[in-house]
Amino acid sequence: MSFLNLSSEIAKTFAFTYRNVTMTKRNVFLLGDMLYWPFIAVLSIGFMLAYLQIGTRDAAVVLSGVVAMSVLQPCQLDVSYVLLFDMWSKSMKHTLVAPVGRRHYIVGAWLFGMFRGTVTFMALVALIRWLFKFDILQAGIGPTIVFLSGLFLSGLFIGLLIIILLYSFGMRAEIAAWSIVSVLMIVCGIYYPVEILPPAARMLGQAIPLTWFLDAFRQAFGLRGHEHAALKGYALSAVYMAGLYMLVMLSEKRARRRGTILKMSE
Amino acid sequence: MAEFAVQAQDVFKSYPTGFLGLKRKPVLNGVSLCVPRGTIYGILGPNGTGKTTLLSLIANLTYPDSGTIKIFGRDVRRNPEFVKRSINICSGNPNFLWSMSVAENLTYYAMLYGYLGREKRRRVERVIDLMELKAFRNTTFDSLSTGTKQRLALAKALLSDPALLFLDEPTIGLDPDMAIKMRRIIRQVHEEQGMTILLTSHYMKEVEETCARVAFLRGGELAAEGTPDELKEQVSFKVKDPTLEDVFLELIQ
Numbered sequence: 230m231s232f233l234n235l236s237s238e239i240a241k242t243f244a245f246t247y248r249n250v251t252m253t254k255r256n257v258f259l260l261g262d263m264l265y266w267p268f269i270a271v272l273s274i275g276f277m278l279a280y281l282q283i284g285t286r287d288a289a290v291v292l293s294g295v296v297a298m299s300v301l302q303p304c305q306l307d308v309s310y311v312l313l314f315d316m317w318s319k320s321m322k323h324t325l326v327a328p329v330g331r332r333h334y335i336v337g338a339w340l341f342g343m344f345r346g347t348v349t350f351m352a353l354v355a356l357i358r359w360l361f362k363f364d365i366l367q368a369g370i371g372p373t374i375v376f377l378s379g380l381f382l383s384g385l386f387i388g389l390l391i392i393i394l395l396y397s398f399g400m401r402a403e404i405a406a407w408s409i410v411s412v413l414m415i416v417c418g419i420y421y422p423v424e425i426l427p428p429a430a431r432m433l434g435q436a437i438p439l440t441w442f443l444d445a446f447r448q449a450f451g452l453r454g455h456e457h458a459a460l461k462g463y464a465l466s467a468v469y470m471a472g473l474y475m476l477v478m479l480s481e482k483r484a485r486r487r488g489t490i491l492k493m494s495e
Numbered sequence: 496m497a498e499f500a501v502q503a504q505d506v507f508k509s510y511p512t513g514f515l516g517l518k519r520k521p522v523l524n525g526v527s528l529c530v531p532r533g534t535i536y537g538i539l540g541p542n543g544t545g546k547t548t549l550l551s552l553i554a555n556l557t558y559p560d561s562g563t564i565k566i567f568g569r570d571v572r573r574n575p576e577f578v579k580r581s582i583n584i585c586s587g588n589p590n591f592l593w594s595m596s597v598a599e600n601l602t603y604y605a606m607l608y609g610y611l612g613r614e615k616r617r618r619v620e621r622v623i624d625l626m627e628l629k630a631f632r633n634t635t636f637d638s639l640s641t642g643t644k645q646r647l648a649l650a651k652a653l654l655s656d657p658a659l660l661f662l663d664e665p666t667i668g669l670d671p672d673m674a675i676k677m678r679r680i681i682r683q684v685h686e687e688q689g690m691t692i693l694l695t696s697h698y699m700k701e702v703e704e705t706c707a708r709v710a711f712l713r714g715g716e717l718a719a720e721g722t723p724d725e726l727k728e729q730v731s732f733k734v735k736d737p738t739l740e741d742v743f744l745e746l747i748q
Contacts, residue, residue, distance in 0.1 A: 236611050240606045240608075240610055240611040240615070241606065241607060241609055243606060244603055247603060247606060248592065248595070251592075251599050251603075252592065252595065255594035256594060318590050318591060318592045318593055319590040320591050320592065322554075322556050323584065323590075323591070323651065324607065325556060326556065326579060326583065326584055327579060327604065327607035327608060328576060328579035328580050328607075328608060329579075485555075485556060485558055486558045487510065487511055487516070488510045488511075490556055490557065491547070491548075491551055491556060491557055494556075494590070495588075
């Protein structure tokens with residue numbers, strides 16, 4: 230790849246990062262995704278744990294789940310915003326006639342999603358340590374990095390799923406951007422191991438990478454879990470990445486053929 | 496070098512409609528046209544006759560049911576990257592990110608076209624100067640007047656120096672003085688850069704003043720095509736000193 234091509238690739242990718250950064254700066258409510266709801270979740274559940282006088286290991290299970298959901302949401306929303314901003318502003322055709330590909334808009338938006346997720350994570354770690362005297366980082370640097378990478382990958386997958394739904398159903402699918410994470414709360418066992426779920430739900434949970442990343446992180450606090458949980462999470466992630474990218478491509482082509490792209494630009 | 500900027504051959508397009516999209520609503524029925532390189536080419540027709548769909552097909556934003564479309568000799572379906580590098584669009588109902596300023600919107604689009612650093616700034620400043628947007632550079636899109644939004648839309652379309660520019664009703668809803676200004680700028684960039692421009696409009700005078708050739712669409716079909724003088728000649732036996740408006744009225748009957 231020549232220097233000019235590399236520079237052009239960087240420009241096209243960071244265009245979407247730049248757009249998400251600028252839109253977030255201008256909208257205080259978008260900051261709510263990052264801090265307001267995560268703080269509400271940690272405070273309400275943290276005080277409940279204090280009241281119930283739950284031991285450190287069980288608290289680790291629940292708090293790691295709260296942190297997971299809180300980091301996941303802004304990260305997946307940033308990936309979803311890449312299409313939602315175009316739909317809300319009815320400017321989709323301007324983006325799609327530009328010489329950018331799916332890799333640019335997905336990676337560009339995801340980069341800012343990871344940044345927002347990291348800020349949320351750091352803020353929650355500090356809040357939990359200060360208020361509830363519990364240090365999430367005692368899991369160690371390695372497990373924490375694996376956990377965060379798993380959360381960011383999961384955020385990417387949810388974002389891609391929402392992009393597929395938006396291409397397929399237009400604005401009717403907008404609500405999915407805020408509701409899919411809630412479904413994951415149940416099947417991925419964010420507050421409990423998936424083993425306590427009914428068999429069908431357990432199987433579904435075990436087919437989702439997030440379940441394995443949560444399992445691996447909890448093992449760092451001395452809880453029993455599955456062998457090679459993180460590896461299973463990464464292996465499943467590779468499958469999800471390939472499958473979802475293919476589906477994004479197919480749904481975009483279908484949206485062009487059916488005129489959905491034009492409808493979303495009018 | 497291809498003689499034509501656009502060649503459309505027997506293009507049919509319909510959209511799914513009704514319950515589960517099982518029915519099809521035809522929009523274009525076998526349209527064929529050739530747009531010579533370097534001309535301003537007008538596409539006219541009543542509302543809902545397929546003008547915007549035709550532009551969208553050429554821009555590869557939607558796909559034809561059948562038929563082929565080439566730009567600069569290359570099939571648009573087989574060369575999507577070439578199409579994207581060659582074209583840009585300006586729509587009469589400009590929509591951009593509401594919370595971003597004029598300069599931020601232009602910066603974003605300059606980056607989408609692969610420009611970074613000094614080159615990005617040069618291009619953004621050039622179109623800001625050309626479209627006289629300096630006073631609005633820090634104004635957010637939702638605070639702009641209709642005329643300024645249109646100028647921003649044209650500025651964005653000129654950022655990439657496209658070889659083929661689509662102007663979809665670029666002066667709709669503008670005050671007469673602003674519309675005159677926009678036409679002057681369109682002619683100016685056409686003369687300076689020699690780009691091919693595809694223009695749709697409801698204003699016959701605008702088309703007569705700016706377009707070298709004109710195509711009339713009626714019911715999704717090509718009803719007539721030629722230079723404004725050739726088209727006026729067709730109705731001269733009915734109307735003395737006909738205008739394009741007379742041609743339009745004659746053709747839609």
